[in-house]
Amino acid sequence: MKQFITFIRKEFYHVFRDRKTLLLLFGLPIAQIILFGFALTNEIKNSKIVICDYARDNASQRIIEKLAVSTNFNIEKTILSHQEIEAAFKSGKIKLVIVFPAGFNEDILHFNKATVQVIADASDPNTATTLTNYISNIVSDYQKEITGLNPLPYQVVPETRMLYNPELKGATNFVPGVMALVLLLVCVLMTSASIVREKEKGTMEVLLVSPFNPLLVIISKAVPYFVLSLINLTIILLLSVFLLDMPFNGNLLLFFAESSLFIVTALSLGLLISNSTDSLQSAMLVSLLGMLIPTMLFTGFMFPIENMPMPLQVISNLVPSRWYYIIVKSIMIKGLGFAVIWKETLILLAMTVFLLLVSFKKFKIRLQ
Amino acid sequence: MKTLRFLLVKEFKQIFRNRSLLPVIFVMPVIQLLIMPLAANYEVKNINISIVDHDHSSYSQKLISKITASGYFKLAGYCDSYNQAFKQIENDQADLILEIPHDFEKKLVRENKQQLFIAINAINGTKAGLGGSYLAAIIAGFNNGIRIDWLQPQRFSQSPVIEVTASNWFNTFLYYPFFMVPGILVVLVTMVCTYMCSLNIVKEKEVGTIEQINVTPIKKYHFILGKLIPFWVIGIFVFSVGLFVVGRLVYGIVPVGNIPLLYAFLSLYLVALLGLGLLISTYSETQQQAMSVAFFFIMIFLLMSGLFTPVDSMPSWARTIAAFNPVTYFIEVMRMVVLKGSGFSDVKYQFLIITAFAIFFNTWAILNYKKTS
Amino acid sequence: MKEVVIKTEKLTKRFGDFIAANEITFDVYAGEIFGFLGANGAGKTTAMRMLCGLSTPSSGKATIAGFDVYKQAEKIKKNIGYMSQKFSLYEDLTITENIRFFAGIYGLPNKKIKEKTSMLIEQLGLQNEAGKLVGSLPPGWKQKLSFSVAILHDPKIVFLDEPTGGVDPVTRRQFWDLIYAASARNITIFVTTHYMDEAEYCNRISMMVDGVIKALDTPAHLKEQFGAASMDEVFFELARGAKRTAD
Numbered sequence: 002m003k004q005f006i007t008f009i010r011k012e013f014y015h016v017f018r019d020r021k022t023l024l025l026l027f028g029l030p031i032a033q034i035i036l037f038g039f040a041l042t043n044e045i046k047n048s049k050i051v052i053c054d055y056a057r058d059n060a061s062q063r064i065i066e067k068l069a070v071s072t073n074f075n076i077e078k079t080i081l082s083h084q085e086i087e088a089a090f091k092s093g094k095i096k097l098v099i100v101f102p103a104g105f106n107e108d109i110l111h112f113n114k115a116t117v118q119v120i121a122d123a124s125d126p127n128t129a130t131t132l133t134n135y136i137s138n139i140v141s142d143y144q145k146e147i148t149g150l151n152p153l154p155y156q157v158v159p160e161t162r163m164l165y166n167p168e169l170k171g172a173t174n175f176v177p178g179v180m181a182l183v184l185l186l187v188c189v190l191m192t193s194a195s196i197v198r199e200k201e202k203g204t205m206e207v208l209l210v211s212p213f214n215p216l217l218v219i220i221s222k223a224v225p226y227f228v229l230s231l232i233n234l235t236i237i238l239l240l241s242v243f244l245l246d247m248p249f250n251g252n253l254l255l256f257f258a259e260s261s262l263f264i265v266t267a268l269s270l271g272l273l274i275s276n277s278t279d280s281l282q283s284a285m286l287v288s289l290l291g292m293l294i295p296t297m298l299f300t301g302f303m304f305p306i307e308n309m310p311m312p313l314q315v316i317s318n319l320v321p322s323r324w325y326y327i328i329v330k331s332i333m334i335k336g337l338g339f340a341v342i343w344k345e346t347l348i349l350l351a352m353t354v355f356l357l358l359v360s361f362k363k364f365k366i367r368l369q
Numbered sequence: 370m371k372t373l374r375f376l377l378v379k380e381f382k383q384i385f386r387n388r389s390l391l392p393v394i395f396v397m398p399v400i401q402l403l404i405m406p407l408a409a410n411y412e413v414k415n416i417n418i419s420i421v422d423h424d425h426s427s428y429s430q431k432l433i434s435k436i437t438a439s440g441y442f443k444l445a446g447y448c449d450s451y452n453q454a455f456k457q458i459e460n461d462q463a464d465l466i467l468e469i470p471h472d473f474e475k476k477l478v479r480e481n482k483q484q485l486f487i488a489i490n491a492i493n494g495t496k497a498g499l500g501g502s503y504l505a506a507i508i509a510g511f512n513n514g515i516r517i518d519w520l521q522p523q524r525f526s527q528s529p530v531i532e533v534t535a536s537n538w539f540n541t542f543l544y545y546p547f548f549m550v551p552g553i554l555v556v557l558v559t560m561v562c563t564y565m566c567s568l569n570i571v572k573e574k575e576v577g578t579i580e581q582i583n584v585t586p587i588k589k590y591h592f593i594l595g596k597l598i599p600f601w602v603i604g605i606f607v608f609s610v611g612l613f614v615v616g617r618l619v620y621g622i623v624p625v626g627n628i629p630l631l632y633a634f635l636s637l638y639l640v641a642l643l644g645l646g647l648l649i650s651t652y653s654e655t656q657q658q659a660m661s662v663a664f665f666f667i668m669i670f671l672l673m674s675g676l677f678t679p680v681d682s683m684p685s686w687a688r689t690i691a692a693f694n695p696v697t698y699f700i701e702v703m704r705m706v707v708l709k710g711s712g713f714s715d716v717k718y719q720f721l722i723i724t725a726f727a728i729f730f731n732t733w734a735i736l737n738y739k740k741t742s
Numbered sequence: 743m744k745e746v747v748i749k750t751e752k753l754t755k756r757f758g759d760f761i762a763a764n765e766i767t768f769d770v771y772a773g774e775i776f777g778f779l780g781a782n783g784a785g786k787t788t789a790m791r792m793l794c795g796l797s798t799p800s801s802g803k804a805t806i807a808g809f810d811v812y813k814q815a816e817k818i819k820k821n822i823g824y825m826s827q828k829f830s831l832y833e834d835l836t837i838t839e840n841i842r843f844f845a846g847i848y849g850l851p852n853k854k855i856k857e858k859t860s861m862l863i864e865q866l867g868l869q870n871e872a873g874k875l876v877g878s879l880p881p882g883w884k885q886k887l888s889f890s891v892a893i894l895h896d897p898k899i900v901f902l903d904e905p906t907g908g909v910d911p912v913t914r915r916q917f918w919d920l921i922y923a924a925s926a927r928n929i930t931i932f933v934t935t936h937y938m939d940e941a942e943y944c945n946r947i948s949m950m951v952d953g954v955i956k957a958l959d960t961p962a963h964l965k966e967q968f969g970a971a972s973m974d975e976v977f978f979e980l981a982r983g984a985k986r987t988a989d
Contacts, residue, residue: 019655019657019658019661021652021653021658021661021662022657022658022661024661024662024665025661025662025664025665026661028665029664029665029668032665032668032669033668033672036669036672036673036687037672039684039687040673040683040684040686040687040690041672041677041678041683042678042682042683043411043495043678044495044682045679045681045682046679046681046682047681047682048681087538090538090539090709091705091709091710091711091712091715092711092714092715093701093705093711093715109529109531113529113530114529114530114531114532115529115530115531115532116531116532116533116534117531117532117533117534118533118534118536119533119534119535119536120535120536120538121535121536121537121538122538122539122709123537123538123539123540123541123543124539124540124547124548124704124705124708124709125548125679125704126411126537126540126543126544126545126547126548127411127545127548127679128679129535129537129540129543130411130543133533133535134502136533137533138502140531140533141531143531144529144530144531147529148529153516154481154516154520155477155478155481155482155512155515155516155519155520156481156482156483156512157477157482157483157484157485157508157511157512157515158482158483158484158485159484159485159486159487159504159505159508160484160485160486160487161487161488161489161501161505162486162487162488162489163489163491163497163501164458164488164489164490164491165490165491165492166491166492166494166497167491169491169494169495169497169498170494171494171495173491173492173494174492174493174494174495190660190664194657194660198657278389279389280387280389280390281656281657282387282389282390282568282572282656283389283390283393285564285568285656285657285660286390286393286564286565286568287393289560289564289660289663289664289667290393290397290398290560290561290564291393291397293560293667293668293671294401294405294553294556294557295401295404295405298404298405298408298409299408303409303677304408304409304410304411305410305413305493305496307415308410308412308413308414308415309407309408309410310407313404313407313408316404327461330492331459331461334492335459335492337459341459341460
């Protein structure tokens with residue numbers, strides 16, 4: 002037992018002496034929380050648009066007023082020709098053009114029908130559709146305005162309540178994802194690097210030849226990162242609750258229990274990677290190049306998984322952070338208990354066991 | 370100059386002999402380029418709706434079939450009570466609940482107004498907002514249908530209809546991969562080149578072969594060029610395969626703009642990024658250190674580049690950070706030249722900035738690298 | 743009078759408060775085998791790194807092959823060879839590729855490179871291994887190869903930093919044969935080691951203890967001076983009071 006503690010202590014020294022690695026371990030999660038909490042958003046704001054108002058009547062003015070109030074747009078009113086629009090799109094200066102045809106108000110009054118034309122730079126389809134939607138909403142607001150003078154009979158009015166996140170804050174969706182992403186990447190990266198480094202230096206053989214159970218050696222490498230990850234998680238939690246005003250409605254103990262399970266899963270994955278490569282370079286590149294973007298995408302906090310093509314949805318099931326993400330949301334935001342997340346917990350458990358079994362099998366083969 | 374030739378021969382031999390490295394440099398980016406653009410999508414469909422129908426009238430049924438026929442929603446449950454439906458939300462089986470009250474149809478006739486209750490899981494704010502507005506639009510359409518059924522058209526003045534017609538230029542079918550592929554390609558090339566370059570140099574430090582180099586008459590700039598050029602070539606190769614093989618064959622992307630312009634920018638961009646890798650390596654003693662620092666920067670670059678979320682929507686302090694991110698500029702240029710056919714005058718500002726980055730990183734790195742300590 | 747190829751005067755290297763090498767003063771003559779001895783941590787490697795142009799001295803003067811160590815470090819490098827403790831050949835390149843690389847780096851013309859490559863391979867008897875990666879060679883071969891590559895460009899001086907670590911006595915003996923052959927060609931050999939028996943092979947040796955040169959003479963004279971039967975005993979006498987124990 003004492004030797005085990007000696008090993009663990011040695012690993013702690015390794016970690017804390019390397020300042021640059023500490024930058025990654027603690028700096029990155031904090032940076033991500035701040036960015037996701039305050040800087041990154043799916044909303045479209047500050048888009049430069051041009052309004053070609055051929056009508057210049059009450060209706061067009063009114064709609065333009067409404068547009069000007071919105072923070073989504075920076076408006077410029079000019080008349081542009083077809084080529085000028087194309088050049089402006091190409092130079093990236095404007096995102097969209099709205100055209101009010103001459104006689105706009107007349108059409109509304111006399112024919113009960115009018116058209117507003119929107120020309121969008123769809124090289125960014127997301128911005129194009131979102132802006133077009135914003136504009137449609139504003140136009141239909143105006144429609145309601147002029148209709149409101151003659152109220153319609155038989156009104157069916159939807160009453161909407163937003164659950165869990167009434168202010169529609171982006172952070173609520175992102176933060177659990179960041180937790181999952183950070184824990185997974187850091188644990189995998191660090192464990193695999195630590196073990197492979199020892200292999201490369203040759204000190205691994207020394208340890209294996211010693212009377213200590215090789216299992217203990219490996220576990221001792223994982224322990225510091227386990228502890229560090231828990232500390233990291235706590236920091237992220239504190240930041241999100243106090244800096245980003247995230248709710249924490251659930252059981253703290255359950256949260257840490259589930260998180261510990263996830264950390265073990267991540268460490269096991271790191272173990273598997275380290276058993277599969279001999280060079281530190283490869284171990285790190287696999288973790289970095291191979292895992293970064295897939296983990297970001299398949300955890301499910303950036304893009305909805307249910308909209309991905311079927312084969313990709315299947316792949317996403319293999320990414321442990323995906324399940325942890327669901328668990329964190331359930332506990333932290335929905336305030337639910339184990340009864341709801343037992344399925345996801347079981348999946349993580351199964352993954353861990355599988356990863357550990359394969360790692361140890363590979364380890365044994367290597368020894369022979 | 371001959372020295373450089375010998376250095377390059379050695380570097381290329383070493384890179385290609387490294388069996389475990391080759392798949393990482395070449396295969397992984399291709400696989401990711403195949404998967405990522407398909408996974409990254411903004412459309413909101415397949416929203417799971419759980420319906421609590423207390424009315425069970427023909428009109429409530431009509432509403433429900435309208436909802437399921439819309440293509441946006443999938444019926445997750447047809448429940449007897451709100452509590453039952455709420456459990457589905459807790460289980461993530463449903464994203465929203467629609468509750469139709471008792472005697473909905475009768476009360477609508479009698480009181481001229483009725484409410485429908487909607488509860489939405491708003492953890493994903495964007496999804497909730499869109500889901501809510503889709504449902505509202507369907508309900509409004511349903512509402513209009515009732516009026517037409519029950520009243521003579523002349524007996525109420527129809528509301529004026531202002532139609533918004535949208536023309537989408539450059540990407541008529543709003544095909545998201547057109548938008549995502551160039552950006553993801555940039556990120557992949559960035560990662561491969563920066564990581565590999567910094568790790569490669571630090572490895573020589575760790576193993577000790579760098580001392581052997583320092584003691585020879587090899588000039589500093591020879592050594593540095595010898596390290597940068599191979600990865601520059603690899604970067605160009607990966608980019609070309611990504612754009613012309615994967616991009617064209619899998620996604621049908623044909624660059625509209627000037628391809629030499631693109632490669633000119635790519636060349637400068639790679640010089641800048643390799644300079645950054647070099648810089649990181651001058652400050653690192655071990656591969657793990659180099660990797661940690663490189664990963665930190667790449668991650669921040671990735672998030673702030675406008676790849677997944679727009680730069681314009683960021684608060685001004687964040688936009689300033691994005692301005693110091695070389696990746697932002699290349700993604701801009703890629704999207705502009707490949708999709709819109711922008712010309713040099715449109716991107717000359719980005720060219721200027723990336724040249725500045727290239728000079729800055731490389732000068733700093735060269736000054737830092739000392740053969741004699 | 744023999745030509746002086748290395749001349750140092752009060753050469754010092756400080757790392758903060760720690761003085762690794764303290765006012766080292768000595769001369770080395772052309773063609774001699776000069777042993778730079780001392781225990782681990784005595785400062786041998788630090789001193790040698792200064793002479794190679796790898797490390798700038800904190801104070802003092804030194805000239806290597808006639809070039810000033812502060813102002814003409816790059817010129818020095820053209821005229822010296824170096825073999826470090828870790829052998830420093832590229833493990834993932836073949837023998838032939840390594841030889842070609844270093845020959846090219848030192849500016850040998852292509853024809854000469856071809857000549858030297860085949861000559862060297864023949865000399866070491868490595869004809870069957872020429873296409874193999876250096877990493878697959880046993881340490882003794884690597885060592886001999888490293889030395890040969892270090893003198894490929896006929897430098898005036900070759901610096902060897904603990905070259906015989908971890909090799910069997912037969913290989914060590916063969917290695918020293920190579921050193922003798924080089925010395926006969928008037929290449930000066932500057933070798934650091936903590937194997938005292940190798941001291942016997944040198945023309946003159948110097949002994950560093952705690953960063954200072956405590957003795958400088960031929961092995962025979964030193965044994966006489968200290969009444970010792972072997973260099974081991976000489977070393978023991980000098981290094982007994984040493985305070986530093988690790989490099």
